Amino acid sequence: MAEQEFGPLRSREARKPWPECPDIVIYRCGHCGRLYQGLGYSMPAQAPACCGSPMEQLKPLRLEDVSPEITVDYQIVGGYNQNAVQVFWEAKQPEDSPEWILLKTFTGSYIKYVTAKKRPPVVFALADEDAYVYCDNSPCLQCIFRCKRGFMIYLYIKTKGLLEIPLEKMSSYWQS
Ligand SMILES: [Zn+2]
Ligand SMILES: [Zn+2]
Structure with a gap:
């Protein structure tokens, strides 16, 4: 019985959800x-x-609008029982640091405020429909089916405005 432990955050969806x-x-x-x-x-x-x-x-800006002063990347970590999105950023000027980061998911959104001493990443833990993943690898290799496609990362940077990054990359080169 103990073999198949379902974590409380685990998604019960049979197919990939889409933002609603x-x-x-x-x-x-x-x-x-x-x-x-x-x-x-x-x-x-x-x-x-x-x-x-x-x-x-x-009006949300894209990464290319603020590059190279600001770079943003993300990684999906965890497997079926628990997974999260980590958001990394780097600003050449301290005033270009994000004030808050919002993750839009299938069901709504999560917002986290970034203090001056906070170092990347900001981690968004996911549950329920938002925790749907295709693979049990950690880190998820951003599987070619893109389990979190439809998610969007927003960063508010006072000097630039609102930045929008879709979670649609197909493989992670973050570690390489
Ligand atoms: Zn995956
Ligand atoms: Zn006013």
């Missing part, structure tokens, strides 16, 4: 710099207001 949650919508006030997140399935046509004027909806 709203897109990440972040607004920034051009006056005070505050951020607001839209959480609904449908967003109002008009942006919400702060400091008396409509806020700007942040």
Whole structure:
């Protein structure tokens, strides 16, 4: 009986899930710099207001837009019973370090704030549908079927804006 131990985080999905949650919508006030997140399935046509004027909806940048000042990479670690996404970053200037990192998954999102003394990686532990993987290797070799395809990493960098990195690489060269 003890042979087949199912961990509490393990996915019970028979096939790879696909995101079934709203897109990440972040607004920034051009006056005070505050951020607001839209959480609904449908967003109002008009942006919400702060400091008396409509806020700007942040249009996500790609890695190539901020390269080579900022580099970001990720790795999927763990197998069936527990797995996680590790996010690594490197900023040439300290002011280009991320303020927070958000992982969008199949079911929603996780957000972690990055303190000044935090060293990479930031680790997002996954459970339930989000823990679906194709292989039991650790680290997952980002199996050619791309078990976490549909996930998205967002980094908010005050000096640059919102950065978006899809989890779609097919093999990991991180260690090499
Ligand atoms: Zn404001
Ligand atoms: Zn895999």
